[in-house]
Amino acid sequence: MNIPNGNGHHQINIVNASHSQPSQLSPSNIPRRDLLDGGENYKAICVPLYKAITTNDFEAAKFILDKRPELVQFSITESGETIIHVAVLGKSCLFVKYLMSLMTKKDLELLNGNGETTLCLVARTGNVEIAKTLVEKNEGLIDIPNSQGKMPFQVAALYGRHDMVEYLYSSSQKMNGQFWTHQNRSSVFENCVEANLFDVAFQIVSDLPELAINRSVLRSLARKTHACLPIKRYPLYEVIYF
Structure with missing residues (x-):
């Protein structure tokens, strides 16, 4: 699927992260780290999401999250940040509100790697x-x-x-x-x-x-x-x- 990024288009495939093994679930205040194995999920999801948020390309981020809203519970960086950890360091309150619409109160209590x-x-x-x-x-x-x-x-x-x-x-x-x-x-x-x-x-x-x-x-x-x-x-x- 092509997503506009301001400089043309880039190709990403939204791959389903593994949910089949309950043992992969993290403690309630720690984000899931399933995507951080450096494989296709990391390249197809974490990298474009992080880039979209840090470059204010919220249309691209929203495209992914509308299809995979559960990604708000996952770490997308090696240092353990979730999408909203990255987003709150920017200045877009509107995008933060959008992310929160996908989150429960418990999701907001997730901790980053620090x-x-x-x-x-x-x-x-x-x-x-x-x-x-x-x-x-x-x-x-x-x-x-x-x-x-x-x-x-x-x-x-x-x-x-x-x-x-x-x-x-x-x-x-x-x-x-x-x-x-x-x-x-x-x-x-x-x-x-x-x-x-x-x-x-x-x-x-x-x-x-x-x-x-x-x-x-x-x-x-x-x-x-x-x-x-x-x-x-x-x-x-x-x-x-x-």
Whole structure:
């Protein structure tokens, strides 16, 4: 079947991946790796899908997925990314929504080879529109940590993604879910201060005053002589003490 790719046409055959052996199924949070043997399935499915997504040739990707929607559950790269792991790193929220229409909530919880959900990846890039789309489909993504034990909110704070941090803080019930501990709450608070996200840090310590007893944050603030203006606006020194 010929698929337009912007430079003419290329030939691909959509081959059925093997589904005959239940033993090939992966654990529930790990994508299936049936296509990654380097054989015809890899060449006919993984390569063109990856190329279509990374070059924004969504017509070609949609052509394949309309015939094989179950491919959203498969890794298409050696590093374990599914189609949506690749897609969320782009900027097309519309294509992400299309992929999600083929997925269950459980499919969205699949991890890539680095142990990250799609929301963890988006938290790093700071694309709030895509993050909202993912959370609307599956709110549970907010409380799924990466392989290092960091929630998406923590990842966003580490990378200094202000708008993402604001969104995920409100969406995480102000870090009151069952997966949150005093230690990781305190870690996020420190990350916000270190990234100069003083408005969010002030909101956190106002909502969770027990985090105010934090010597690490005071030391961090003492090093930020350039941050006098935001500190005056959000007077963290007044609420953080030894």
